Amino acid sequence: MAHHHPPMDLLIEYAAGALPVAQSACVAAHLSYCQHCRQLVEKLEDVGGAHLERLDPQPVGDSVLEAVMARLDDPEPLRYAPNEVSDTQLPGLLDRLINGNYADLVWKRVTQSLSISYLKTGDPNHEFALYRIAEGGRIPEHTHGGSEMTLVLRGGFADESGEYHQGDFLVREGWDKHTPVALEGEECICLAVLDAPLRFTRLRHRWLNPLLKLRAG
């Protein structure tokens, strides 16, 4: 059960359909772990339903009704069927993004204990990536020029402000520095959504920064 949740502002924007696709996917992935936030989002969607009922109705021509009636017997569009053999144990949405094929992910090694795999969401302003940290491994101290959402998918990590486990969701803004360390016993996999690149702050890691330029899309 998750103990760290998206802030209310973000859940409101999610329920209102106002988030960019990468951020929206990250929140949705948290919801798949968190009944508490699922219920909250349902309540927030009620606000949308209530608004809808109070709008000034706009005339819709009979031709639109006829067009819809004529299409009722059309076959339903095919939907993505989850891969039967998928054993990624990832939220369905991520499974969909990687086609259920965790083993085929391409990992880019950044440091001895950190590898990153970039996934394509089409979001032009956000990088959407899986971070894999070896057990007990450390991500060098870094800051962000923008906002970073992190969702723990497997294992856990700790940083200056706490310890995070599967399903936990964090938002970091701007120039907070932090140094996440994966917990012992299991590698840690996180989803990270960034709108500006990570920057290592210590001299001995700064040469890696060009490797981390934002890969949105």
Next chain:
Amino acid sequence: MANKKDAGNAPAANGNGKWNIPTGRRTDEWSEALVLIGESQDRGAFTRFFRHFAPLIKAFALSGSSLSATHADELVQEVMLKVWQKAGGFNPEKAAASTWVYTIARNCRTDMFRRLQKFDTPLASDDFELESEEEESFVVLHTRRGAERVRELMGDLPPDQAQILAKVYMEGKSHSEAAAELDLPLGTVKSRVRLAIQKLQGLMEA
């Protein structure tokens, strides 16, 4: 308010021996229509449902003049077709009909925006629907009453909060987009939205 607690279940006799009509009655009419559509592909119920909701969906599509009239009609078609296809999955115990329609309209509009902007994403809004719903029955009535209560309370919001909330929900604007359009600091927008939501959903903390 004393007998509000029972309003979602069944009409309850009050002191005069008359039946209290549950406040969510209008909603119930549309929930029943959805159940008929889902269970027996009832085209009459669908037509009634269309006549009520299509003009609201069109208004939703046009809010903030985000879509042209032609695209608005197209959105109405897409949403109503989804209503027909998905009605079997509608659970009247869990959601109000208007909330259910809202989520479909919201998703279809997002997909339409992305299509119009030639935005290439492997994710359709339907992919965001959550698989795990079984273990949630115990909160069910709470949710539906919540929808009725939200509707009652909306009229009491101060205009500045109501305006921003409508911008966020009906126009799908993020807080920062709303701040830019209304020429307000982001912090002001966020706090007005949060205050409005707290007023609408005192039950949210429950």
